[in-house]
Amino acid sequence: APLVHLALYALQHRGQESAGIAAGDGDGVVLHRDLGLVAQVFPPAVLARLRGWLAVGHVRYATMGSATVANAQPIVVASPWGPLAVAHNGNLINAPALRRALEADGARFTSTSDTEVIAHLLARTAAASLEEAALRALPHLDGAFTVAALAGGTLLGFRDRHGIRPLLLGGGPGFWILASESCAFDQVGAVALGEVEPGEVLALTPAGPRTIGALPPARRAHCVFEYIYFARPDSTLYHRNVHQVRRRMGRQLAREHPAPADIVVPVPDSGTSAAMGYAEAAGLPLEVGLIKNRYVGRTFIQADAGARQAGVRIKLNPVREVVAGRRVVLVDDSIVRGTTSGRLVALLRQAGAREVHVRISSPPIRHPCFYGIDTSSRGELVAARLPVEEIRAAIGADSLGYLSQAGLVAALDLPPGDLCMACLDGRYPTRVPTEAEAGRHALEPQGHEAAPPAARASLTEVGA
Known part of the structure; x- marks a missing residue:
């Protein structure tokens, strides 16, 4: 968690509404997220309680869902492999349809973010492992996304088939890291090793990064913005x-x-x-x-x-x-x-x-x-x-x-x-969605009314 915390400072320019870190030790997950900048959300006492040798961090700039604590990332849901923490950059253009299908299957949503759609899809995909679930879920996700997911002793990243949003791999003394930009590597003493390929599912293991699989090649479409x-x-x-x-x-x-x-x-x-x-x-x-x-x-x-x-x-x-x-x-x-x-x-x-x-x-x-x-x-x-x-x-x-x-x-x-x-x-590299499918309020209650603000966040420990 301290390493991820430092990396988030380097990425603060990418989002200033909220910040969060989920840390895991192979059994449970400790989550802290709140509205505000990295320095505000993680005072030393909070950071000290984020125990574990795996971590996922996020700074949010809202493009789907209101600026509330409930929409802050990472989002943690229950899964067959223990608590599943998911952080995501980008936008799904089929999030409303996926959410309706997941709700019909019994999923209960606590946010209006497409990140939670990804988390529940992974958790409810029939698979023996998180890696297998990611491979099976990936073809159902449409739009632009880079995702980091943590469950048990597994940490993986994956990316949309067009590579619209960036996701890079780095390594340092005794650790591996995924980030949206290489400046995060400089902050923690890592070196850039390359990018996660479009459509690739990559696991970070103690032995090193390992490609789990990938979608068939599609046209690359790196965002010029x-x-x-x-x-x-x-x-x-x-x-x-x-x-x-x-x-x-x-x-x-x-x-x-x-x-x-x-x-x-x-x-x-x-x-x-x-x-x-x-x-x-x-x-x-x-x-x-x-x-x-x-x-x-x-x-x-x-x-x-x-x-x-x-x-x-x-x-x-x-x-x-x-x-x-x-x-x-x-x-x-x-x-x-x-x-x-x-x-x-x-x-x-x-x-x-x-x-x-x-x-x-x-x-x-x-x-x-x-x-x-x-x-x-x-x-x-x-x-x-x-x-x-x-x-x-x-x-x-x-x-x-x-x-x-x-x-x-x-x-x-x-x-x-x-x-x-x-x-x-x-x-557009994908089908052209409507604003109702992929706009800021796509998952908000009818009439674009924001969900009631969640209570201020606190440290949450989730057991396996």
């Missing part, structure tokens, strides 16, 4: 360092959309690498024109619009002495809902910027994501409603330029056929 925004710059995904990719995106953006400007200012932090590339290619000085409040979370992954708008107001502040009287190129990674961009342009103008030219190091996001990014409603996406010129006017910029999709692919230096760019071009 991991590179655009989600992943940490020091992570390496699919053999590409995220910082270097974003820097190439910035260089290409400067070639496609030059601007008459005096300085380049990044929107920290996810716009910083692209801004470096833009400044290099444009021959302009890179300046720190916006200061980030380090104690405010990522505004895009806040749970609701009100929280996002409040987050923008307190998250960034301009450096007046840097921007006053100057023509500014403001580089950001994306415009999703438009919450942040208009506010930032206004902030720079209030600080005295003469002109503000907004440059975005991704193409316009015009289509919803059903695979683990909370944009399942197309009406939320400003680029789905407005052409570029109207977006420019709406955010108050002097000019607006987006990186082309071809430029993005060139910067990634990955085969286009191996990428999921559905949010950009509407070409």
